[in-house]
Amino acid sequence: MNGRKLAIMRLMDSRKKFTARELAERFGVSVRTIQRDLDALQTLGFPLYTEVGVNGGYKVLPNRILPPLQLTQHEALGLFLMIEYLQRVPDFPYGSMREHLAEQYFSSLPQDVQDLIVRMREHVTFIQHPGEHLEILTTEILNAAVDKREIEFTYHSRNGSKTTRAYPIGIYYDGGFWYMPARHKERVLLYRVDRMQQLRLLDSTDESIPSLQAWFKSEDDREGAEVVLHFTEFGSRLARSDVLFNSIQGNEWRGMVPLEEFPFTARKLLAYGPEVKVISPAPLQHAVREMLEKSLSQYS
Numbered sequence: 030m031n032g033r034k035l036a037i038m039r040l041m042d043s044r045k046k047f048t049a050r051e052l053a054e055r056f057g058v059s060v061r062t063i064q065r066d067l068d069a070l071q072t073l074g075f076p077l078y079t080e081v082g083v084n085g086g087y088k089v090l091p092n093r094i095l096p097p098l099q100l101t102q103h104e105a106l107g108l109f110l111m112i113e114y115l116q117r118v119p120d121f122p123y124g125s126m127r128e129h130l131a132e133q134y135f136s137s138l139p140q141d142v143q144d145l146i147v148r149m150r151e152h153v154t155f156i157q158h159p160g161e162h163l164e165i166l167t168t169e170i171l172n173a174a175v176d177k178r179e180i181e182f183t184y185h186s187r188n189g190s191k192t193t194r195a196y197p198i199g200i201y202y203d204g205g206f207w208y209m210p211a212r213h214k215e216r217v218l219l220y221r222v223d224r225m226q227q228l229r230l231l232d233s234t235d236e237s238i239p240s241l242q243a244w245f246k247s248e249d250d251r252e253g254a255e256v257v258l259h260f261t262e263f264g265s266r267l268a269r270s271d272v273l274f275n276s277i278q279g280n281e282w283r284g285m286v287p288l289e290e291f292p293f294t295a296r297k298l299l300a301y302g303p304e305v306k307v308i309s310p311a312p313l314q315h316a317v318r319e320m321l322e323k324s325l326s327q328y329s
Contacts, residue, residue, distance in 0.1 A: 033058070034066050038075060046086030102142060109134065109146055110153065117155040120207055120222065122167045122200070157205060166228050167200055167207055174199045177238045179231040180211075185224045194231065195220075199241025203272060210244060217244070251287035256294070257308040258282040264304030273297060291316050299324075 033056055040055075041047065053063045067087060071077050076090040100108065112131045115121055135143060166182075173180050174197040181194045195211035200222060202208075207222035212235075239247065260268055260280045268274040273294075274282050286294055295316035298305055307314045 034070060037063075037066055038070065041077065041087070041089045046080060046088045048086045052087075105138060105142060106146065106149065109138075110149075113150075113153075114155045117157045118202060119157065119205075120165045120167045122171045124165070124167075164226050164228070166222055166225055169228055169230070170197050170200055170209055170222065173197050173230055174238075174241070177234050177236055179233045179235070180228055181231055182228040183226045184220060185226065192227075196235050196238045198239060198244050201241065210241070212238060249285070249287060251289065253285045253287040253290075254310045254312070256282075256284055256286045256310065256313055258298070259306045259308055260301070261304045264301050267301065267304065271297075286313075288312070295320055 036056070037052065040052075049060050049063045049067070052067075053060045056063065067077060077087055078090070079085065079087055109131075112127065112134065115124075116127050116131065118124075121127065135146065138146070170180070177196065179194055179196050181192065183190055183192050193213065195213040195218070198210045198212065198217065200207050200209050209220045209222050209225070210217055211220060258274070258281065260274075260277065260282065262280065265277055265280050268277045268282065276282065276284065291313050295313060298307065298317055299320055307317055
């Protein structure tokens with residue numbers, strides 16, 4: 030297959046039609062040459078179809094097979110390791126295709142590269158500790174977030190189970206779990222996806238729902254207080270790999286924390302044990318102390 034045909038495959042878009050003349054002008058060849066290229070692609074099985082009429086043109090099916098990647102050996106090895114890692118992430122969106130993708134990609138590589146991957150697998154692994162997930166919902170949530178559609182689901186928390194409705198902003202993976210920030214009424218709440226069940230897509234949409242990236246960059250308007258933490262040298266090294274405290278300067282961390290997040294923050298700090306001390310505010314000190322006392326009471 031020549032470079033022009035590959036370029037045509039990459040250019041064709043399920044959202045847009047192209048006429049033969051537009052393609053000919055783009056590639057600097059005759060209309061007849063483009064038509065021969067398109068006929069050849071259809072013969073090879075590329076899902077190309079023609080819409081006739083004044084506004085017609087060539088278009089591809091949305092679920093088409095994309096052209097193969099042209100990678101160096103280092104890039105091929107890196108891509109295979111990424112696929113290996115994704116197989117360890119629980120509930121990955123569209124995850125049913127991961128094993129098939131890995132096998133298909135592996136079988137398409139030259140034999141010497143396959144042999145290298147087999148040897149490389151003996152020297153690298155990715156350890157994840159997934160919890161028990163009631164249903165795999167990440168794909169449905171992601172699709173709803175892209176479409177800005179409302180969803181209804183049952184949520185299981187420490188206070189029991191209840192059915193709720195919300196507009197998902199997106200999903201993100203942190204510490205072995207998927208999280209879904211979603212707008213519920215006038216507030217954005219954070220849900221653990223593995224605690225969700227019986228999800229149903231609703232018809233209502235809201236174009237004002239932000240993207241996940243925009244939400245991450247937005248300012249938190251909830252009432253909060255400045256938190257000051259002092260870490261030991263070892264605690265500082267741990268904090269730099271923690272998404273919550275990685276902005277640490279020296280051995281000190283300062284940041285605004287919403288008051289309603291104090292219980293969550295206190296629980297996170299307990300994991301650091303004696304490697305961190307809450308300097309202020311007093312309510313967070315009390316929250317940490319209360320959790321410590323509850324832990325100690327089990328051994329009294």
